[in-house]
Amino acid sequence: MRQPPQHRIAEDAIKAWRITEVIVMVILLLLVIASFIVGHFFDWALWIPLTALAVWGVLAYLMIFVIPLVRWRRWRYEVFDQEIYVQHGILIVSRTLVPMIRVQHVDTKQGPILKRFNLSNLTVSTAATIHEIPALPQEEAAALRDQISELARVDEDDV
Amino acid sequence: MMSEPRRLHPAAVIFSVIKIFKNLIYVIFAGVIAWFGNTTFMYIALGILGLTIILTGFSIVEWLRFRYYIKDDELRIEQGIFVRKHRYISKNRIQSIDLTQGVIHRILKLTKVQIETAGSGLETEASLSAVTFSEGEAIRRELKSNQSLVDEEQDESEAVEYPKRQISFNRLFVAGLTSGSVGVIVGLVFIGFSEIERFIPDSAYDQAMSWLLSSAVELLIFLALVVFILLYALGILGTVIKFGRFQITRYDTELFITRGLLEKKQMTIPLKRIQAIGFKQSLIRQPFGFGTLYVEIAGGADGQSANARTYLFPIIRYDELSQFLQTVLPEYEAFPEQVQAIPRKANFFYYIRAAFFPVVALIAILIFLPFVWYVPTILVLLAVGLGILRRQTAGYSWDDQQLTLAYRDFSKDMVMMKHNRIQAFEKRQSILHKRQGLATVRVSLLNHFAGRHVLLKEMAESEVDRLSDWYSLRK
Structure with a gap:
């Protein structure tokens, strides 16, 4: 039982997952943009929406580029x-x-x-x-x- | 014999009204407390009265429209006021028939009949809330006649003696003493008192307070002690009432349990529905070797909440288990004398996991509220203690047929399962685990409605692999 299972799932899975993640990340990006607008009207310090943007950037990179690949490699x-x-x-x-x-x-x-x-x-x-x-x-x-x-x-x- | 459609006992109306009120009690209570002594209170009282009348009328109609009978080997139930519902349950599909008698049932010599099939619904498949006791037993006989159940009581004189176990009074007392229910009661009393306070006249309250404050400390301690002992006695009483006259009997293909002093419960557990058995020891009970023995069964047995455990025996010592199982459930071998401990390398994970959030809290408190530093510090110490206990408890053992896993959240829980009752087996390993040669095991079982997943964290990886070889059907 020590051997991992043999079959991989379809390679197109990576593309399909990436598309799903892109959709999710676009929705999140809209929220980040909203935070800039709200921040502008309510005089928030600029670092709040900027941090949100930075977090979004890291998240987007991970979710779209890294995770689908790793996930695909692991799935057997x-x-x-x-x-x-x-x-x-x-x-x-x-x-x-x-x-x-x-x-x-x-x-x-x-x-x-x-x-x-x-x-x-x-x-x-x-x-x-x-x-x-x-x-x-x-x-x-x-x-x-x-x-x-x-x-x-x-x-x-x-x- | 019962092919004529018939109604429940008229007392069913009472139970249905009580049941509705039970659900409404908090709303009513809140209303009474909020408007007590107000002029509005009159209207509220009137409202409750009106509601009672409407509900009673409703329940009477419901009772009139409810019929049951047994025909062609089926239990048939017709019910519903506007939407008529007919339910036919075939005799062969019935898994168990439980009789429950509450206090009112017992006064009127009635019983509630709950019928379970293998279906996975949350509710009991069929429930007759009030029939006479003799009829309840007749229904059970009728619906079970093709099975091997021999009716208890009447057949005691017969040659076949079925093995049974009863609870002794001493044990019952020990169970009450260690049940920990006193904590719950103290809590309830405090909440109750803070509400009742409003109804005590101010002058009386002030007088009592000033008398209390002027009394000597010794007297106060004495009073507190008396109250505590009284509450504790109440807790013991609760256990005695719930588990008094507990008796478990082993029939050929099922277990039969009766219990309760005020509310009498009879239930059957078909052996083939048993998925696993477990032994749970709370922190109070463990030092004395006591614990409760329970079963995990498929499908709702109590017809009650999902976490209501079905006890095979409410209090039993670890060293008595093997004998008990031999008499009542010889299909299962006894729990192992000793479980295999997990490797030392696991310590780190157990301590960190237990202490992580308390430490975070400690740091936060030190930054923002440094003067109460001792609260989180104690918390951290307790958490580390719990981590150590958990690590000590964790263990496993298996032979050809049975796997036993021991673990602890707060109480120590040992679960023993048969190879063919395990639904799925999972090995989990994080990167940190891999480096240390550790892995976590997750075993899934079927219980009441969904699954129960037993985790043993940080076993040695080689052992996990051996265990998965044991589980694998592919040789």
């Missing part, structure tokens, strides 16, 4: 007959084992951004937890969903 998954093995995390790396017999249902989901890249997110739910494998190529996600739900179809053994 592997589906065996008996269990699903997932690795993710940026500062804290976590590796999760989900036995097939515990899987209750599998979903695939796709938002507008992922759709542009033909990607979908796959989520696996047990009775107590939810696990995600994000940004898989559409067809692969569908195939994996069918495969998992097939494998999970074991005799019901009370939850």
